[in-house]
Every structure is written in structure tokens, then in C-alpha cells.
Amino acid sequence: MNARSVADQSTRFRATRNRYRRSVVLPSATPADLAPVPDHNLYAIVLVDVAGSASTTAxxxxxxxRDLYDLMDGALDRRGLDLATFALNDTGDGLRLFVPFHRVRPTDIVDMFxxxxxAGLRQQRQYATEAARIRLRMAIDLGLVGPHLQGWIGDPLVRVARLVDxxxxxxxxxxxxxxxxxxxVSDEMYLSVVRPGDGYVPSEGFQPVVVRVKEFAARAWLLRPHAYWLCGSCTAAAA
Structure with a gap:
């Protein structure tokens, strides 16, 4: 076989090999890439409102x-989270935080906040005068919400606003x-997240109440005063 025949045979082999390679379908994604994409519209909404704020001076x-922002920042920081990376609305005498469930497990929400x-309020009491003491109402709900124009839209926003009032x-x-x-907490939050009992704050620490505010009427779940001490590891979780 002369050199030209060898070269022609080598060329035909490379062409055949390349056609074979093109016909093979290789995996285009790793197992991690094939995992379900989280729903980025599913959030917990945490709304806190200062009681008696109108009676204080400017x-x-x-x-x-300032103290309220520190409290919210501290609750997240204890879990290694940065407040600046979350959507937050200032309501004037309160804060509304959006917590996406692809970043925080639903069962951690009630414990975290x-x-x-x-823990933050106990620390605040150590340096604040009675006049500067903060007392808060907190409402927690969950559901589908999303950005809209200059704000957010979704039924949970209406519910949580009614609950805190x-x-x-x-x-x-x-x-x-x-x-x-x-x-x-809303009925949805209690039934889906609290009642299964995976958190530090126990489901039996809540009692059902009927909330009627304006045209809104629904069942919700009120944390019994001091009920958070029923759980054995609450102090460690808050520290």
C-alpha cells in the first residue's frame, strides 16, 4: 500500500469517526441541573408593627x-442571613419582609422570627428606657406574591395586613x-408549616381565633402568651 492510499484511508476513518461522534447524544445536564427549579414566587411574608408608636415623639x-431595623437584621443574622439581600418594605411604624422559600426552609420561618x-427585644430592654421600649405585633403568612410596578402584589399581602390589625x-x-x-399566623401558615411540628415553637402553643377586619374574615392562629417557652430548645435557638 502506497503513502497516498494510507492517507486516503486515514481521511475516511476520521470522517467516519466524526460522523459517529455527531450521532451520539451526550448528557447535556448534570443531576443538579436536572433538579426541580424552585418556585421563586412562593414567599413567607413577615409583617411587624410597633404598638403605640403614635404616642411617641418624633x-x-x-x-x-432604628431599633426595629436592628431587630429584623438580628433575627436574620442569627441564621447567617443578610437583611440587605431580602425584599423589605417600610410601612412607617413597621416592616414587611419577603422571605423566599428557596432560601429559607418553611419550617424555619416561625422559629427564626x-x-x-x-432575643432582640430582651436585649433592647437592657438599654432602653420605658419610653423607648418597643412592643410589637407580628403576623406571618405564606403564598404566591410577586413584584408589580413599584411594589408587590398577591393575596397574602392583604391577609397579613389584616392579621396584624x-x-x-x-x-x-x-x-x-x-x-x-x-x-x-394565617390558617395557611399554621396548617402547612406549624402543625406538622418540625420547629422549636410547638403547634399546641397556638390557639384558633377569628379575625374580622374591614371586609376580611378568616380563621387565624394566635400564639398563646408565653407559649414559646413550652419548647425545650427555644433558648438555644434564639441565642
Whole structure:
């Protein structure tokens, strides 16, 4: 076989090999790439509102707002999260935080904010005068929401706004001046996340209430005063 025949045979072999390679379908994604894409519209909404803020001076309200931001930042920081990376609305005398479930497990939400705020409020009491003391109402809901124009849109935003204004929630602070935090969760949040009992704050610490605010009427779940101490590891979780 002469050199030209060898060269022609080599050329035909390379062409055949390349056609074979093109016919083979190789995996285009790793197992991680094939994992389900999280729904980035599913959020927990945490709304906190300062009780009695209208009775303070302008200087007092400014200090209250700084402390409120510190409390929210501290609750997230205890879990290694940065407040600056979350969507946050300032409501004037409160804050509304959007927590996407692809970043935080649903079962961590109540623990993170109830226990985190309790720890922060205890610290705030150590340096604040009685006039500067913060007492909060907190409402937590979940559902599909999304950005819209200059804000957000979704049914959970309406629900959580009504929950934080609920009379049963206000009564908790009225009836016990020693309490710093009153908490209510929506029926959806309780049934889907709290009742299974995977968190530090136990489901039996909540009691059902009927919330009627304006045209809104629904069942919700009120955290019984001092019920957060029913769980054995609450102190460690909040520390």
C-alpha cells in the first residue's frame, strides 16, 4: 500500500469517526441541573408593627425605627442571613419582609422570627428606657406574591395586613403589659408549616381565633402568651 492510499484511508476513518461522534447524544445536564427549579414566587411574608408608636415623639419614633431595623437584621443574622439581600418594605411604624422559600426552609420561618425577635427585644430592654421600649405585633403568612410596578402584589399581602390589625392580637399586648411580642399566623401558615411540628415553637402553643377586619374574615392562629417557652430548645435557638 502506497503513502497516498494510507492517507486516503486515514481521511475516511476520521470522517467516519466524526460522523459517529455527531450521532451520539451526550448528557447535556448534570443531576443538579436536572433538579426541580424552585418556585421563586412562593414567599413567607413577615409583617411587624410597633404598638403605640403614635404616642411617641418624633425623636422617639426615629430611635424606634432604628431599633426595629436592628431587630429584623438580628433575627436574620442569627441564621447567617443578610437583611440587605431580602425584599423589605417600610410601612412607617413597621416592616414587611419577603422571605423566599428557596432560601429559607418553611419550617424555619416561625422559629427564626418569633425566637429571633424575642432575643432582640430582651436585649433592647437592657438599654432602653420605658419610653423607648418597643412592643410589637407580628403576623406571618405564606403564598404566591410577586413584584408589580413599584411594589408587590398577591393575596397574602392583604391577609397579613389584616392579621396584624386583628383585635385578638392587639388584646394580647393590652392584657399583659409585660409582654413585648404578640404573634399571629394565617390558617395557611399554621396548617402547612406549624402543625406538622418540625420547629422549636410547638403547634399546641397556638390557639384558633377569628379575625374580622374591614371586609376580611378568616380563621387565624394566635400564639398563646408565653407559649414559646413550652419548647425545650427555644433558648438555644434564639441565642
Amino acid at each position: 425623636q422617639g419614633r426615629a430611635r424606634m425605627r 418569633v425566637l429571633g425577635f424575642l 386583628a383585635e385578638p392580637l392587639r388584646d394580647v399586648l393590652r392584657n399583659d403589659p409585660g409582654l413585648d411580642l404578640a404573634v399571629v
